[in-house]
Amino acid sequence: MTTKLRLILGALLLATLTSLPAVAQRGEFGDHLSRPHYAPDRTVDVEHYRLEMAFDPENKQVSGQVSIRFTAIRDSLTTVELDAGPMEIDAVVLDEMEEASDGLEFQHDGETLRVELPRALRSGETVTLTVRYTARPQVGLYFVGPDDAYPDRPAQVWSQGEAEDNHHWFPSFDFPNDRATSEEIYTVPADWTAVGNGEFLGVEENPGGRTRSFHYRMDVPHVSYLVSVVAGRMERYTDDLDGLPIEYYVPEGTGEETARRSFDLTPAMMRFFNERIGVPYPYASYTQSCAVDFIWGGMENIGATTQSAETLHDATASLDTDSWGLVAHELAHQWFGDLLTCADWSHAWLNESFATYWENLWREHHQGRDEFQYQLIADRDAYLEEDRERYRRALVEYRYTDPMDLFDSHLYPKGSWILHMMRGVLGDEAFFKAINHYVLTYREQVVETEDLRKAMSQATGVNMTRYFDQWVYHGGHLELQVTRDWDPDAGILTLHFAQTQELDDKTPLYALPLHVAVDTTEGTVHRVVRLERASHDLTVRLDGEPLLVRIDPDFQVLMELDHQRPVAEMLRALSLNPSVAGRILVARDLAKRATAVEATPDLAAALADDPFYGVRAEAAKALGELRGDAARDALIRAVRADPEARVRAAAASALGSFREDDVAAAALEDSLGSERAYGTQAAAVLALGKMDAPGARQAARRALQRDSHRERVRAAALEALGEMGNRDDIPLVREWIAYGKPPRARQAAVAALAVLARAEEHREELVEQLIELLDDRYIWVRRAAIEGLGELHASEALDRLERSAQVEVHARLRKLARASVQQIREAKGSGKSVAELNAELEELRAETRRQAHRIEELEKRVQ
Incomplete structure (x- = not known):
């Protein structure tokens, strides 16, 4: 390419960039309602819960009693407070009271049940308190079933306790700083099955033949949010691992082939985790039950995971979908989250980051190193997007509004990466030895981050204080620029490393070892640079000219890397880098730094020939960004002929440009x-x-x-x-919003309606409908409406969104409602109308398309 053309392209790029509106700065984690949260004080130590309850699906009601055996921690204990949501309390009795007694005095405000004890308890004294009640919960326990619009929807009852919702269906100490064993007797209609936690002790047919009761016992102490039930008409399929029962419960009519398509690898996963963690699965059995209309993907209830029925899929879906990640994630939680549980939500990464990383470790074991690195790429992308576009926070964070605010891309993928980097720093043998020590030391306990730090140091002899301070107690990540000088006469390559992240109270200067590999015609030279300062130099003597310089060749460091290198070397790396992660990241760099003329042939070759589907998919994305006839033709070939469905999908998406x-x-x-x-x-x-x-x-x-x-x-x-954006399609989109259409289609239709509402001429009527949908019965429809109103900066929806932020029953939707309110208020503060903002956005898109077309035409002249 000529120098003149480079100058023209640079001018065009500058014109596009200067037309961009100011980029919004990263926001702060939390909102005006956020405050510091700490674990509550404990006046008693709960030893055992016994739940005896009957579920009435027709009236969406649960009734019965919970008996709580506890030991007083303090002397002179005269009152006990339980978490108890809106319910009708019939009586509260103590085990030592006479049968004819009227029970204890209590006060219940719909959230806390305060019980007056008949006498003061001494420290160490153990008693059993029984609460008899009836509840019609809005959260925590869910009744689903057929209606006129969905006559084929299966009838089920299922619970979802995390974070603090179980107290809406049984009084308890609903915080994760106390552990107890449990026993459950669940009474359900006679043709139903009920799945609880722990060992199955039997089922009893009740007089009259209309109901039966299922009896379970969990002898491993656990926190209360892990108590669960799934009940309905279900099919049961079984496996075992060395005599340990493994069961799968799916809605009636599913069939064994479909059930096993999702769950068949469970025994192999359990064997791998047993060996890798070094602590055998610790419960009497393992059950996975599929819940209809479940509000999340899965939940690691102790010994009895609840999975969304949406994970069940047909053979066609298996061309580009599997359940392995979900199944592995929830199974890993049986150790990390259940056997050891965070002592308060600020340390929830000890649950979720571990489960996410062990999910990735399973992929490494079962599918290989390439798939493992590809998942690490996806995790990195998810975290970086949240850090860049939303907020930056420390992994341990005490300030929040609701515990579910913490369940984000810092908690899951970033925390997983922090464990992955720790593995890189310590080495495999020391890392897994330390994990085993951590689990053995703290099993059946609640844990905080310092427990993990101490266990890792004790097992390895490595002082981990600095590592935890940088990566766990601070936010952000390494941003590294690498430049070079090559002296061919002396055969010396000098690499210059500069940490470029902006330092502040959240983001530190990082100290860590960074591996470098330099490939020449004579072989590969490996070096380690120990980053501690803002800048470092590394000098490497070589026998020949460097062909590839690979920074972090094993993909062990969470960072944004700005590697200044010649385009020719980037093109070599696209085919020669042995690391999947390296080839993917260089494909992305080529889309940003090279011209279509320079990069298209090699990206097209990668799309056609790379052995790993993830690299081919990323090459397709890069070609879509570069455009041009040659890129288009390569994408068409991939859409038509690539054997991997996910590559065909990536190529199809890229053609959309x-x-x-x-x-x-x-x-x-x-x-x-x-x-x-x-x-x-x-x-x-x-x-x-x-x-x-x-x-x-x-x-x-x-x-x-x-x-x-x-x-x-x-x-x-x-x-x-x-x-x-065609107005004539509005009636059709509205048709798919109607209650009775498939719920996921309804969610998509609401999102489409919000996009159509950008046009000023029909904005008012569509915004009005979106506001009405804030009260929809389906959680994902409400979510789409909340997000759509925020993106539209719909000031007329402020009152209703503020109401949703207060009364919406699901914490994650309350958080989204607060975020939408903030979006709208910030837009109002900019002084621009919605029409002006939309027009600015559309003009920017049009200008970008025009500039891209002009660049394509210029490139064609020199091809």
């Missing part, structure tokens, strides 16, 4: 007609919508008739209709 390109549009329409995989169908229809191709509306309407796992195809079709 080729607006006004009839060849690309025709290829996407062909794909829609021939493709089996749901993900690729979804990518193709959405790409057509983003291109606003002539046949896109008709393609989207046809796609609305296709069934798919989790409504992936319909959801993409609805999103495409929203993106195209």
Whole structure:
């Protein structure tokens, strides 16, 4: 490429950048309601819960009693406070009271049950308190079943206790700083099965034949949020591992093939975790039960994981979907989260980061190092997006509004990366030895971060204080720029390392070892630079010219790397770097730093030939950013012929950037007609919508008739209709919002409606409908409405969103409502109308397209 063309492209890029509105600064974690939270004081030590309760699905009611055996911690204990949500308390009795007694005096305010004891208890004295009650919970316990709109929906009762919701269906000490054993007797309709926690002790048919009672006992002490129930008409399938029962409960009509498609690897996962952790699975059995309309993906209730029924999928879905990550994650929690549990929510990373990393370790064991690194890339991306676009926080954070605020991309993927880096620093042998020591030392206890730090140091002899201070008690990550000088006469390569992250009270200067590999024609030279200062130099004597300089070759450091290197070397790295992560990151760099002329041939070759599907998918994304006829043709070949559905989907998505390109549009329409995989169908229809191709509306309407796992195809079709912004499609989108349509399609239709509402001429009526949907019965519809109103900066929705932030029953939706309120207030503070903001956004998009087209034309002249 000529110098003149480089100058022209630079000028065009500058013009585009200067047209951008000011980039919003990273916000703060939390909001105006956030405050420091600490574990409550304990006046008693709970030893055992015995739940005896009957579930009435018709009236959505639970009734019965909970008996709580506890030991007084302090002398002169005269009152006991239990967490108890809205419920009717019939009586509270003490084990030593006479049967005819009226019970104890108590006060109940809908959140706390304060019980007056008949006498003062001494420290160390143990008694049993029984509460008899009836409840119709709004959270914690859920009744689902058929109605006129969904006549085929299975009837079930299931619980979801984390973080602090179990006290809405049974009085308890609902905080994770106390552990107790439990026993459950669940009475359900006679044709139902009830699944509880621990050893199954039997089922008893009750007089009259209308109900039966299932009896379970968990002898390993656990925190109260891990008590659970799933009940309904279910099929049961079984496995075992060395005599330990493993069971899968799925809704009636599912079939064994479908159930095993999701859960069949459970025994192999358990064997791997037993060996890797060095502590055998610690409970009498392991059960996974599928809950209909479950509000999250899965929940690690002790010995009895609840999984969303949405994880069950057909053979076609298995072309690009599996349940392995979810199954492994929840199984890992049986150690990290159940056997050891965070003592308060500020230390919840000890639950979630561990489960996330052990999920990744399973992929490394079962699918290989390449898949492991690809998951690390996905985790890195998720964390960096949150850090860049939302907020930066320390992993241990005491200041929040609701505990669920902490369950974010810092807690899951970043925390997993912190464990991965710790493994890199210590080495495999020392790391897993230390994990084993940590689990053995603190099993059946509640833990804080300092417990982990001490265990790692005790087991390895390595002082981990600095590591934890940098990565756990501070936020942020390493931002590293690497430049070089090469002296061919002396054969000396000098690498210059500069930490470029902005230092503040959250973000430190990092101290860590960084590995470097330099490949030459004579072999590979390995070095380690110990970063401690803002800048370091590393001098390497070589026998030949450096072909590849690989920073962090084993992908062990969470960082944003700005590696200044020649395009020619980047192109070599795309094919020669042995690391999947290295090839993926260089594909991304090529899309940013190279021209289409320079990079397209090699990216096209990677898309066609790289042995790992993830690299091919990333090459497809890069080609979509670079554009040009050669890139388009390579993507079309991949859409038509790549053997991996996820690559075909990535290529289809990338073709969506080729607006006004009839060849690309025709290829996407062909794909829609021939493709089996749901993900690729979804990518193709959405790409057509983003291109606003002539046949896109008709393609989207046809796609609305296709069934798919989790409504992936319909959801993409609805999103495409929203993106195209045609007023004539509003009635159709509204039709798919109607109660009775598949719930995931309804969610997508609400999101599409919010996009359509950007147009000023029909904004008012659509915003009004979005406001009405804040009261929808389906959680994901309410979520889409909350997010849509925030993105629209709908000031007319402020009152209703503020109400949702207060009364919405689900904590995560309350958080989203607060965020939408903040979005709207910030937009109002900018002084620009919604129309002006939308117009600015559309003009920026149009200008970007114009500049891209001009760049393509200029590049063609020199090809």
